[in-house]
Amino acid sequence: MDAITLIGAVSVLAVGLCMGMGAIGPALGEGNAAAAAIRAMAQQPDESNNFFKTMLISMAMIESTAIYCLFICMLILFANPFWKHVTDVAAG
Amino acid sequence: MDNVSISTDSTVYRSWLLWGDDMQTGWVFELNQTLVMTWLVMALVILFSFIVTRKLSSSTKISRGQNLLEVLVGGLNLQIREVSQQEPGKYLPFIGSMFIFILVANLIGYVPGLDSPTASLTTTTSFALLVMVAVPVYGIAKKGLFGYLKLYFEPYAFFAPLNIVSEIARTVALAVRLYGNILSGAAMAAIVLGLLPILFNYEYIQPLLYPFVMLPLSLLGLLSAIVQAYIFTVLSMVFIAAATEEDTGDDQISEDLEEALEAGKAKA
Numbered sequence: 001m002d003a004i005t006l007i008g009a010v011s012v013l014a015v016g017l018c019m020g021m022g023a024i025g026p027a028l029g030e031g032n033a034a035a036a037a038i039r040a041m042a043q044q045p046d047e048s049n050n051f052f053k054t055m056l057i058s059m060a061m062i063e064s065t066a067i068y069c070l071f072i073c074m075l076i077l078f079a080n081p082f083w084k085h086v087t088d089v090a091a092g
Numbered sequence: 093m094d095n096v097s098i099s100t101d102s103t104v105y106r107s108w109l110l111w112g113d114d115m116q117t118g119w120v121f122e123l124n125q126t127l128v129m130t131w132l133v134m135a136l137v138i139l140f141s142f143i144v145t146r147k148l149s150s151s152t153k154i155s156r157g158q159n160l161l162e163v164l165v166g167g168l169n170l171q172i173r174e175v176s177q178q179e180p181g182k183y184l185p186f187i188g189s190m191f192i193f194i195l196v197a198n199l200i201g202y203v204p205g206l207d208s209p210t211a212s213l214t215t216t217t218s219f220a221l222l223v224m225v226a227v228p229v230y231g232i233a234k235k236g237l238f239g240y241l242k243l244y245f246e247p248y249a250f251f252a253p254l255n256i257v258s259e260i261a262r263t264v265a266l267a268v269r270l271y272g273n274i275l276s277g278a279a280m281a282a283i284v285l286g287l288l289p290i291l292f293n294y295e296y297i298q299p300l301l302y303p304f305v306m307l308p309l310s311l312l313g314l315l316s317a318i319v320q321a322y323i324f325t326v327l328s329m330v331f332i333a334a335a336t337e338e339d340t341g342d343d344q345i346s347e348d349l350e351e352a353l354e355a356g357k358a359k360a
Contacts, residue, residue, distance in 0.1 A: 056319055056322070056323070057327075060269070060273075060319065060320065061323075061327075063273075064265055064268070064269040064272075067268065067269055067272030067276070068268060068272070070272050071271070071272050074275070074279070
């Protein structure tokens, strides 16, 4: 297997792994956050507006870990430095 | 996958050579799509505010535009006051205009033919850098140079490197979060649309499926566009509030506690 094939194959595999693994953690975290917020809202319905706002902010912060994974996937797929180097070398 | 792009920066309309010998080595000003869209959003926001504020009235009968702006400014004031526990007057120009710009920039991507300037890392990074500069500016204006610098040595002096790293990390996080969220909406739609011909191999059925695919994705994107604008503003306000808050936290609480305890003793 030459370098171009290897890098292409590993990049695609890495993207799948990165996105899949990177989605598990935030998904669990967001589930926990939503469950806690709903429990709090059920206990104190008067404050639910406040809870909802806090939940949104914390969810966005939790979600950002998944977004970093997406960012890295985008980088590997569309702006891969290794791929660029290998194709530059191959082009001469 | 040709319709998926990671940045609108790569669409260059014209470029000028500012300084240097040729386009490769010199400084080049590129008029790209991000820049054009940013100017469009700026023009929209400024024009709308200008037209509405020409005919403000204090009677009970107000125009629709004035009503919208009043709701917006009132809501922003309320949010800033809630987050920072301070008077919003000083922070409203910075935080408010940032919110309005990011909101319009996020939403403009859902107009056919236009693209969100915030779906490009350059725009979001410049906003994150603005926040990074605004935090010390507000902090020094409120507490003085040494009062602000003392924050880096909290809770202990050897935490200073960690505090500096966290300052940089949160700026990067702020930029990448907004960029990733807005980009993922557009990229998801493009990928799903690209999948349709593979999943359904009948040409006449594909146009019928577009609304069922695009509508939920667009609705989700609209929601996240508004939420992300809100998150970005609230987080910047939290960072600024952390640098400007008065040093009354624990001492005030313990004093209140002691007073309450003494009052209880006196009663008994």
